[in-house]
Amino acid sequence: MDVLEGAEGGEHVLDLSHLNLNSVSFETVSEKRRTETTQLHLSYNRLDALPLSLIRFTSLEFLDVSNNGLSVLSDALTGLTRLKTLLAKNNRLDEFSLPKNLGSLQGLEVVNFSGNRFEEIPKQLLQFRRLHSLSFGGNRVKHIPPEIENLTSLVQLQELSLRGNPLVVRFIKDMTYDPPSLLELAGRSIKTRNLRYSEHDLPADLVTYLDLASKCPNPKCGGVYFDSCVRHIKFVDFCGKYRLPLMHYLCSPECTSPCSSNPQSDTDSDDDQSVPADRLQRVLLG
Numbered sequence: 001m002d003v004l005e006g007a008e009g010g011e012h013v014l015d016l017s018h019l020n021l022n023s024v025s026f027e028t029v030s031e032k033r034r035t036e037t038t039q040l041h042l043s044y045n046r047l048d049a050l051p052l053s054l055i056r057f058t059s060l061e062f063l064d065v066s067n068n069g070l071s072v073l074s075d076a077l078t079g080l081t082r083l084k085t086l087l088a089k090n091n092r093l094d095e096f097s098l099p100k101n102l103g104s105l106q107g108l109e110v111v112n113f114s115g116n117r118f119e120e121i122p123k124q125l126l127q128f129r130r131l132h133s134l135s136f137g138g139n140r141v142k143h144i145p146p147e148i149e150n151l152t153s154l155v156q157l158q159e160l161s162l163r164g165n166p167l168v169v170r171f172i173k174d175m176t177y178d179p180p181s182l183l184e185l186a187g188r189s190i191k192t193r194n195l196r197y198s199e200h201d202l203p204a205d206l207v208t209y210l211d212l213a214s215k216c217p218n219p220k221c222g223g224v225y226f227d228s229c230v231r232h233i234k235f236v237d238f239c240g241k242y243r244l245p246l247m248h249y250l251c252s253p254e255c256t257s258p259c260s261s262n263p264q265s266d267t268d269s270d271d272d273q274s275v276p277a278d279r280l281q282r283v284l285l286g
Contacts, residue, residue: 013039021045026053035059043067043087055079066090066112068153072097078104090115095122103127114138114161132156135202137163153167178229187213188251216251223251230255 014037016024024047026034039062041048047068055076063080065073066089073088078101086108093116102124109130114137121136121144131154141162180188190197191213199207213224232248 012036012059013041015041017041017043017045019045021047023047023049023051025051026056029056038062038082040064050074052076056267058082061085063087064123070097073099073102075099075101078102080105082107084108085110087112088116089113092117094118095120095245098122098124100124103243106130109133109156111135128153128154130156132158132247133161134159135161136165139165141167143167178228180225183209184226184228188224189267192222214249214257218249218250218255223249223255225249225251 010019014033021042021046024042024045033280034056035058037057039057039058040054041064043066044063045068047065047070049070050065050073052074053076054074059082060080062085063077063083064085064087066087068091070088070091070093073093077086078084078099081104083109085112086105089112093113095118098120102122103126106129107163108128111125111128111131112131112133112135114135116139118136118139118141120141125131125134134154134157140200142165144167187210189195190210197207197210202210210228213226214229216223216225230250230253232250
C-alpha cells in the first residue's frame with residue numbers, strides 16, 4: 001500500500017491512473033488520507049471491479065474510473081454522498097451495471113458514461129436535481145424512453161450528449177438529396193407559377209399528385225416539393241429551456257434554412273435573443 005500512500009497528486013488528490021492495475025484496495029490507506037482526498041483518479045488501468053473500501057473516501061467529490069474493464073459499479077459508490085463528478089467513460093457498463101440507489105447521490109453535477117454499452121438511459125440518472133452535464137456518446141442507445149419526461153426534475157441540466165449512438169445514426173442517415181424526377185419538376189413549375197389545372201385538363205391521378213404538393217418552410221423560397229426534398233436538422237429552443245432537434249424538409253440543397261444560415265449549427269436560433277443563455281439546454285447528437 002506504499003504505492004497508494006505515495007501516489008501522485010496534490011494534498012487532496014490521489015492519482016492512481018496509468019498504473020496498469022488489475023485490482024485496488026484502500027483498506028490500509030491512512031484515515032487522514034482517506035478523509036482529506038476529494039479527487040480520486042483510477043483511469044487507464046485494467047480494473048474489472050471497484051473495491052467496497054471506496055466508501056471510506058468520505059470527502060470524495062471527483063471520481064474518474066474511465067478506460068478500465070468495468071462491467072458493474074460497486075454499491076459502495078452510493079456511499080460517496082459528496083460526489084459531484086463521476087467519469088466512467090470507455091468501460092463495459094450497461095443499464096444493468098448501476099447501483100439501484102445511485103439516485104441517492106443528489107450532489108452529482110457531471111456524469112459521463114460515454115463509450116460503454118448502454119442501450120437506454122438508466123432511470124436512476126433522471127433523479128439528479130443538480131445534474132448539469134450528462135454524456136452518453138458512443139453507446140448503443142436506440143431510443144429515448146418514455147420516462148424522459150422526468151427530465152423536468154433535472155432543473156439544472158445544461159447538456160445531454162448522445163453523439164455516436166444508433167438513435168443519432170438513424171436520425172440523420174440517408175439525408176442525401178435525390179434529384180427530382182421530370183414529373184416532379186413539371187409539377188413544381190405548375191405550382192410555383194400558380195397555373196390553373198383541373199380534371200378537364202389533366203388525368204385524375206396527375207391532379208391528385210399536384211394537390212399533394214408540400215410548401216417549402218423557408219419563407220424566402222416560396223417553392224414546393226413532392227417526393228424529392230432535403231432533410232435538414234436544426235436545433236431549436238423549446239419552451240425557453242431545452243435545445244431539441246427539429247427536422248426540416250426543404251425543396252432543394254440551395255434552399256437555406258428559415259431558422260439559421262448554418263444548417264448544422266446547434267447554437268444559433270432566432271429565439272436566442274429573447275431567452276437567457278443560462279436557461280438554454282442542449283441535446284448534442286452529432
